[in-house]
Amino acid sequence: MSVLPPAHDKPRYVRDMFTRIAPRYDLLNRLMTGGQDVRWRREVIRLARLEPGQRLLDIGAGTGDLAREALRQQPAARVVAADFTLPMMQVGRRRAGAASIAWVAADALRLPFADASFDAVVSGFLLRNVADVRQALQEQHRVLRPGGRIVILETTRPPRGLVGALVRLHFRWVIPALGRLFAGDAQAYRYLPASSVHFLTAAQLAAHLAAVGFRRVGYRKRMLGTVAIHWAEK
Numbered sequence: 001m002s003v004l005p006p007a008h009d010k011p012r013y014v015r016d017m018f019t020r021i022a023p024r025y026d027l028l029n030r031l032m033t034g035g036q037d038v039r040w041r042r043e044v045i046r047l048a049r050l051e052p053g054q055r056l057l058d059i060g061a062g063t064g065d066l067a068r069e070a071l072r073q074q075p076a077a078r079v080v081a082a083d084f085t086l087p088m089m090q091v092g093r094r095r096a097g098a099a100s101i102a103w104v105a106a107d108a109l110r111l112p113f114a115d116a117s118f119d120a121v122v123s124g125f126l127l128r129n130v131a132d133v134r135q136a137l138q139e140q141h142r143v144l145r146p147g148g149r150i151v152i153l154e155t156t157r158p159p160r161g162l163v164g165a166l167v168r169l170h171f172r173w174v175i176p177a178l179g180r181l182f183a184g185d186a187q188a189y190r191y192l193p194a195s196s197v198h199f200l201t202a203a204q205l206a207a208h209l210a211a212v213g214f215r216r217v218g219y220r221k222r223m224l225g226t227v228a229i230h231w232a233e234k
C-alpha cells in the first residue's frame with residue numbers, strides 16, 4: 001500500500017503528521033540534510049532580495065526557520081510566518097527572536113491576506129505537502145505586489161541512474177530509520193521521502209510558475225539534484 005494519502009485526505013493527514021513530529025522536526029531536518037538546509041535557507045532569503053521595511057510572507061513556515069533567516073539578513077523587514085499546523089508554530093514561537101515575527105494560522109490554498117500585500121513570498125518544503133500545487137502558487141501570486149518575488153525551497157524528484165538509485169535507498173531505509181530513532185515516528189519519515197519521489201521535477205514546477213503568471217522563472221538544484229530552489233517575479 002502507498003504511504004501517500006489520497007488527495008482528499010491530504011490536508012488532515014499532513015496536519016496530523018506535523019503535529020506529531022513538531023517537537024523533533026528541526027533536529028531531524030538537520031540530520032537528514034547533514035546540516036545543508038541551513039545554507040539553502042540563506043540562499044532562499046538572499047534571492048528574495050529584501051529591502052528595509054519590505055513585507056515578507058513565509059508560507060508553510062513550520063517553526064519559522066526561513067522567517068528567522070529573513071530577519072537575520074534584513075532586520076528591518078516585516079516578516080509574517082503562516083502555517084496550518086499550530087504546534088509547529090508553537091515550537092517556533094519559543095525560539096529566540098520569535099517576537100519580531102507575526103505568526104498567523106493560514107491555509108496556503110486560501111491565504112487570509114489582501115491582494116498585493118507582500119513584497120516577497122518564500123516557502124520551505126511546503127509545496128509537496130499541499131493538495132493542489134497550482135492553487136497554492138496562484139494564492140502566492142495574488143498576495144504579491146507587481147514586481148514582487150517568490151522563492152521556493154523544495155525537494156525535487158531524484159535523478160535517474162546510479163545517483164538516483166542511491167538516493168532512493170537512502171529514502172527507503174536511512175530516513176525512516178532516523179525518524180524512528182529520533183522522532184519515534186517511522187511512518188512520517190516514510191511519507192516525507194515518498195512524497196519527494198512522487199513530486200514534480202524542477203522543470204515541471206518551473207512550468208507551473210510560468211502558467212500562473214510568474215515571469216523570469218529560474219531554478220538551481222542542490223544535494224545531488226534532490227533539492228531545488230526556484231525563483232520568479234510577479
Ligand SMILES: C[S@@+](CC[C@H](N)C(=O)[O-])C[C@H]1O[C@@H](n2cnc3c(N)ncnc32)[C@H](O)[C@@H]1O
Binds near residue numbers: 062
Ligand atoms: C516540511 S514542513 C516545512 C517547515 C518549514 N517551512 C521549513 O522549511 O522547515 C511543511 C510545513 O508546511 C505546512 N503545510 C502543509 N500544507 C499546508 C497548507 N495547506 N497550508 C499551510 N501550511 C501547510 C505544514 O504544517 C508544515 O509545517
